[in-house]
Amino acid sequence: MASDAAPASGRAASVHAIDHAAAMTPQRRKQALVVVAGAFMMDLIDLTIVNVALPSIQRDLGADTAAMQWMVAGYAVAFAVLLITGGRLGDTKGYRRLFMLGMAGFTATSLLCGAAVSAEMLVLARLAQGATAALMLPQVMSLIQVMYPPAERIGALAVFGVLGGIAAVLGPVIGGILIEANLFGLGWRPIFLINGPLGLVGLIAAWRLLPPGRSAHGGAVDMVGTGLIAATLLALLLPLLQGREAGWPLWCLALLAASPLLAWAFIAHIRRQAPHGKALVDPVLFANRGFSVGLSLSLCFQATTAGLLFILTLTLQYGLGCTPLETALVHIPYALGASVAIGFVARRALPRIGLRLILIGVALMLAGLAALAGLVAGGGGLVPLGAALLLTGTGMGMVGGPLGPVTLSDVDVAHAGSASGSMKAVQQLGAASGAALIGGVFFILAGDLANGAARSAFLLTVPLLAGLLLMVAFLVTRLPRDLRIFRK
Structure with missing residues (x-):
């Protein structure tokens, strides 16, 4: 949206939001929050649940390594490409309408994933699933703006930070449990099929509870x-x-x-x-050094974390003989460390020590990566692996937590929506790039993943991950030191 139109649009949208907020009872507002938070959780769990299932999917469908990468990267690519467009469509067509359309599509494509009879069908269904998530997820924050008056929005938005950490823990655990349970002999398929009843309940609740808000000046769809x-x-x-x-x-x-x-x-x-x-994106944003460097940081960091989790899951199951449930359980310390670091450490330490917090986080991640390499080389047990992942996850939270505030710090309020959407899209692109680049190197080294090749490939890929983390540290030094969030 052009800067000369943005303030007027922002004022109109704000008045529109206050009208809807005043019309909703506190009870209905809470119920509506549960609906949009549930959609948010469905998306995050689906992002984290698939990695654990990849070896089972590969054995069942005979997927080659490229298809395994597409199952992870395809969702993220489709989401990244359509995210900003999904937000614009919500502005013009209505947030509830696009939310329900996205949820219906997400539910249907989840069932397609669960019913896939070939690797190619599953990849296409994952692409479609990412596309429908891009219609649904942008409306979540827009609906919060519509449902809550300004003074109450911070509390509502804080819920999503907590849910993000919970989803990071629940996704792999639910995936591991469902695969181990082998419900009705379906193997990995219930990790997708479970979205069917959940999506149906969500659609009914959305129709009954969500307000039909839209922007008074919805932007054109590019x-x-x-x-x-x-x-x-x-x-x-x-x-x-x-x-x-x-x-x-x-x-x-x-x-x-x-x-x-x-x-x-x-x-x-x-x-x-x-x-x-x-x-689609206002180019004036990229003249802002903090924003441009912050986007590069996000891309590099997301590629590192997504790539690490992708190859670690394969190494645990193919290289160390872990079951899907054991693989899921060993990821819990990583998610807990990241959640605590994002929710408590980063929020309190960033105003005090500034960008040094991110550098400390990078150092912890490098230490955790070195520990993981040593344990994989020696065939380490689950408890030591969990301890190394706790260290890595804590570092991840100390880097990832500040990235949003730092990147968006000096963005003008007139471009806040475009900047936020661009950052989320870049994060998804980073996740896709991690699966493509780091996963590609891993598979070149691992071959058919037989005879301990996964362990050797992991160890040889660690220097690439370390190099990306060092690039993150270098980019931190290129950020302006006088960002608005550090000014007193």
Whole structure:
């Protein structure tokens, strides 16, 4: 949205939100919060539940390593590409309508995932699942704005920080339990099928409880920009995910060569559209050094964490012989460490020690990574692995917790929505890149994952992860020291 229109839109939307908030009873508001929080949890659990199931899926469907990467990366890519567009559609068509459309699609595609009879079908269903999540999730924060008066929004939004930590723990554990239980002989399929009844209940509750709010000045939907960014990401990620299995044919190299040209076309397009308030992302944002460096930090950091969790899950099951449930349980300390660091340590320490907090977090992650490498090399038990993951997760929280406030610190309020959406999209792109790049290197080294190859591949991939963490530390030094959040 162009900066000259944004303040008026913000005032109109604010008045609109206050009208709906006043019309809702406190009881209905709480019930509506449960509905949107449930959708938020469904998305996060689906992100974290799949990694644990990958070996079971591979054995059942005969998936090759590229398909395994697509099952993780495909969801994130589709989500990243359509996230900002989903938010704009909510502004123009109504938040409740898009929320329900997204939830219906998410439920249906979850059932398709559970019914997949081939790896290719599951990959396509995961892409569709990510696309429908991109319609549903942006409406969650918009509905909070509509349902709650300004003074009460902070408390409502705080709920989602807690739920994020809970989902990070619950996702792998639920996945491990469902796979071990082998309900009705369905193996891994219930991790997706469980969304069927949950989604149906959510749809009924959304229709009854959510207000039909929308922005008074909804922004135009930039379908050309969406298409260009989708083409750019496809040209970059498709060769990275498929090139190894296909033997790096000419089309892979051609797509890689085309990706920077498509990126240039996208940048040129948003520059042309920005004066008319129609750009997918306002290019003025990237003149802000804190925002630009913060996005680079988020991309690099998310690629590191997503890549680590992806290859660690495979190493635990293929290399150390862990069951899906044991794999899930050993991830709990990681999630708990991250949750505590984000919820308590980062929030209190960031104003006191500033950007040094992120550097301390990087150091803890490097120490945890070194400990994991030593334990994998020696065939370490679950308890020592859990301790190493607790250290790694704590460091992760000390890096990830401050990234949002730091990146958005100096963004003008008129561009807050576009900046926040861009950051979330970049985080999803980072997750997809981690599965593609780090997963690709791991599979090149591991081959068919037989005869302990997964352990050796993990150890040889650790230097790449460490290098990415050092890049995170370097980017921290490029952030402005006078960010608004540090000014007293």
